[in-house]
Amino acid sequence: MTEISAGLVAKDMKIAVVASRFNSFLTDQLVKGAIDAFVRHGGKDADIVIVKAPGAYELPLAAKKLAKSGKFDAVVALGVVVQGATPHASLINETTARAFSEISMAEMVPVIDGVVSAESLEQAVERCGTKQGNKGFSAMQAAIEMADLMRKM
Numbered sequence: 001m002t003e004i005s006a007g008l009v010a011k012d013m014k015i016a017v018v019a020s021r022f023n024s025f026l027t028d029q030l031v032k033g034a035i036d037a038f039v040r041h042g043g044k045d046a047d048i049v050i051v052k053a054p055g056a057y058e059l060p061l062a063a064k065k066l067a068k069s070g071k072f073d074a075v076v077a078l079g080v081v082v083q084g085a086t087p088h089a090s091l092i093n094e095t096t097a098r099a100f101s102e103i104s105m106a107e108m109v110p111v112i113d114g115v116v117s118a119e120s121l122e123q124a125v126e127r128c129g130t131k132q133g134n135k136g137f138s139a140m141q142a143a144i145e146m147a148d149l150m151r152k153m
Helices: 024-040 056-068 088-107 121-127 135-152
Strands: 015-020 048-053 074-082 111-118 128-130
Touching: 015 024, 015 056, 015 135, 024 048, 024 074, 024 111, 024 128, 024 135, 048 056, 056 074, 056 088, 056 111, 074 088, 074 121, 074 135, 088 111, 111 121, 111 135, 121 128, 128 135
Parallel strands: 015 048, 015 074, 074 111
Antiparallel strands: none
């Protein structure tokens, strides 16, 4: 039996981070967490490209362009969607999650969904660097591991 498993070593990887400008006081924390994870796992700050999109709904198009470019080992999508009085947030979350998966499959480049989906601003703050950790950090870890796995396969 042969088993292929990946590690968390970002050395020589190039990663694109596409982040929403909407809710920037939160998404900026996600970006900081992603960069921190990349550097802590052996990546160089110069090997990350940060792209800013207007909002979470626009992230998939930018992620597709980055994945299709062939320049990156993985793409990390970061944003924050807070549920309001209408079902708009659910629509955005479902649409973007599906799109990230479709882009990964079509381009054979890991596109990691680091979009925080929260029912309140308090929940969002908790997931962007306080009690519940930083989703940007964990999304980058997933990107590193998947990029390594793709290399090994």
